[in-house]
Amino acid sequence: MNRQVVLLSNPAAGGGHAERAAARAAARLREHGIEVLNIAGASPADALRLARETVARGVDALVAVGGDGMIHLALQALAGSGVPLGMLPAGTGNDQAREYGVPIGDPESAADVIAAGHVATVDLGRIDAEDGTSRYFGSVLAAGFDSLVTDRANRMAWPRGRSRYNLAMVAELANLRPLPFRITLDDGTVIERPLTLAAVGNTRSYGGGMLICPGADHTDGLFDVTMVGAMPRLKLVRFFPTVFKGTHVEHGEVHTVRSATLRIECPGISAYADGEFIARLPVEVSIAPRALGVIVPA
Known part of the structure; x- marks a missing residue:
């Protein structure tokens, strides 16, 4: 057959x-x-x-x-x-x-x-929102500065393509402010601090090759959670290119933890995953171990 x-x-x-x-x-x-x-x-x-x-x-x-x-x-x-x-x-x-x-x-x-x-069996992430909806994601959930930029870009009718995102980023840089995050990990640890952004990685990259969670492993049953502390806008502009190399995790403002579940809270902030809008925070995020088969090169 x-x-x-x-x-x-x-x-x-x-x-x-x-x-x-x-x-x-x-x-x-x-x-x-x-x-x-x-x-x-x-x-x-x-x-x-x-x-x-x-x-x-x-x-x-x-x-x-x-x-x-x-x-x-x-x-x-x-x-x-x-x-x-x-x-x-x-x-x-x-x-x-x-x-x-x-x-x-x-x-x-x-x-x-x-x-x-040739099929590899990998983990997925699952997001449960306050409205009772659930979504799976494969790569990275992002919340904070980057989601604010995407929110703004989605509201803009002009220009088209990548230029619209770049213009939205400039506008959000002008409005840059510390965001009051509260993140609860699977062992009960609560991280409550101002952040620029938080990223929850099942895989390593988002945004076309930005290695926001460079140590993430899609088979280990854990998320890599990258938290970028609040910083001045000029420092943030210098910081962003290091994300493409994954060397941003060496900066003192960046803190990384691993967790199989977490709750993310921050008033007025949206969560995006795989580049798609998911929900307003808070959300509950959990690993779905070995939930997907992916056809990969042998």
Whole structure:
């Protein structure tokens, strides 16, 4: 019996880039003798419905075509299901593809990885919000300065693309202030201090390669929690480039802990995970050990 994989995509995303990548990957998978089905929802909610129906029906893999946002959507259907996630990177950040060594910018090579079918079992994070909703995430939950920047960028109609985020960052730097965080760890430790941001990492990077949690291990059953203390704006501007190298953890203002569960509180601050808005704080965050199979290079 032929293997069957389903490609989950959003044709409206990335100016059609995802759609073109899906077509190239599908052709390559068929060369491997794999049956390929394509699904694309009219909205995120519709795409999630289709993904859940696909997983319930049973397939050999659900392949997320796009960036970390599309993977985030797929995770809501795949967590704990036993159906593995395939990745066809066609987004801007592609942090999860980078984490697992999936080729970026080469749909045929990514399809070859999917065809080989080597599955690694990894952890996921789970977020429980005050409104009773729950979401899974694969990479990093972020709250603080970076989420304020994203909040502002999402409210802006102009400019388009990365420039909008950069402009939002400049505006938030002008408004920079210490944020009163309270973080409760699984052993009962309470960390109550002003922070610039807090990041909860199941994997190492977010934002297109920023190694905010450089020691995170997606198989150890623990989060790496990176807390960046309050600092003046000029120092913060000099600090941010070190995040791309992961050397920011050597700064005295940065404190890292590991925990399987935590509660994060900070008035007026949003939590984002895999680049997607999740909820306003407070949230409860917990590891879901070995909740996902990911198709990775052998």
